[in-house]
Amino acid sequence: MANALLIVGSVAYDTVETPSGSVTDALGGSALYSAAAASLFAPVHLVAVVGTDFRLDDLEFLRLRGVDLAGLEVASGKTFRWSGVYETDVNIRHTRSTELNVFADFSPQVPPAYRDDEVIFLGNIAPKLQKHVLDQVASPGWVALDTMDLWINRTPEDLHTVLQRIHMIIINDSEARLLTGLPALIPAARRILAMGPSAVVIKKGEHGVFLVMRDGFAALPALPLDDVRDPTGAGDAFAGGMLGCLAATSDYSLDGLRRAMAYGTATASLTVEAFSFERLRTATRQVLDERYRWLHEIARIPEPLGA
């Protein structure tokens, strides 16, 4: 039986426009993308908040995949909403509007049944709230954290405090540069290691992902997709797939993290092939394992030349 994974983050309704189409008030939010991905590997405990307008039926597919929703608070008010548009180059995205709604006063409460969870994912919320979650759990085997420019700019002290209490940070390239002031990603990742975590994972979108530890390094390409329809949630699905795999294995070695990153890559690649949860909703471990083997084939390096 796999260990449980505790995920804290946002649940949202997203309005998204990409060159491939658009959706209005579609299911979204970092915690849901992570949970949908992780639930293919391990039981998931979700801590998040929605408003009274939220359609709980929308989460039925997650419940069927073993996502426990006892930690999902329903607060009076509206659910968090985000709206954004992607350019022809889908690596470039513009936020049209953010309505925090009930998310503005979110104070994550960890149900007693979640307090011994082995793996914790502190999704992209205020560092002070991430710390508040850590204060409520016992002695997790692995704590991972995501953050964003907003917190790096506005609450750097809080962020640095919580960085000292986690095992792994998962951020994208621009956030790594912002957090360190260093333009080159390898030195930036090493600088972040010095801030506390023992593993730094830098996501680079179509360029893949790399991991720096004090005594190790790993890098993976992204899967070559001909058609990226909606990049929303790709990073969260990556983190969810990665941490779900870690909860399933409790293998936090360099090799264990490599395997987890490869599953994260596989999960993210599925996510972006359709809008919202269209593709992730029907995903199976079998499909992920196929993508894993595809990635394995792509990244393979033959033996060097003979002497």
Added chain:
Amino acid sequence: MANALLIVGSVAYDTVETPSGSVTDALGGSALYSAAAASLFAPVHLVAVVGTDFRLDDLEFLRLRGVDLAGLEVASGKTFRWSGVYETDVNIRHTRSTELNVFADFSPQVPPAYRDDEVIFLGNIAPKLQKHVLDQVASPGWVALDTMDLWINRTPEDLHTVLQRIHMIIINDSEARLLTGLPALIPAARRILAMGPSAVVIKKGEHGVFLVMRDGFAALPALPLDDVRDPTGAGDAFAGGMLGCLAATSDYSLDGLRRAMAYGTATASLTVEAFSFERLRTATRQVLDERYRWLHEIARIPEPLGA
């Protein structure tokens, strides 16, 4: 005995400023970087032009590594000069000046002894001149081509004509976008396949490199360097290492190209650790093989989870 590799391109004196320092009138040029890299694998035949101000002694280290200079024309006038500056983010470079000098009237003449060479690298010169080289050789096993924004913008017809006569194109990500008008690199690479070559290699600097063929795909990360002192020549050294390996093996299969790309990556990583040819001058196959194994370790993906 490895097959010979014919390289056509530029020989230059470069004035370069990076955050790590600067050099004035240092040895440079695409043909020399490629030749220095390739000569670690196979005999190299160089076709290029220099002015009467060129110090032929500067090439003594290449001659000692088996680079034949019978095809190096000495023309009356000054050697090609390039000057550029790299920003703190060394991925961003600005050209300060370009003096074509003798390179302006370069018309590559392939000596009879080079006409049966197995592998041909058409470095970054006018497509019409690349075609002129192809008209002078017999029936090479593998022809690779580099190009740049200048030729894509100014002489697209010439470029498309020569693309139909080559096996492989090696360009960087921005050139692939410019050549196709497509922002996403995978669709761009597939579009370029349709222009003629059977292999498309897209270099992405610190993000590594990928290869698209009609029935295959491969991707490699870059080596994680803490200190990039001078990126000049990295792409040319990549191409030289890759093609040198292909000349040594005549293995143009997907696996053969993967191995060659890994050696290209190893060679490029050495190049950028020092200015001009400082590092490449003393490089050995042993050092490259160490980097190859390092890359192999970094890109390794363990077996997937058991069912």
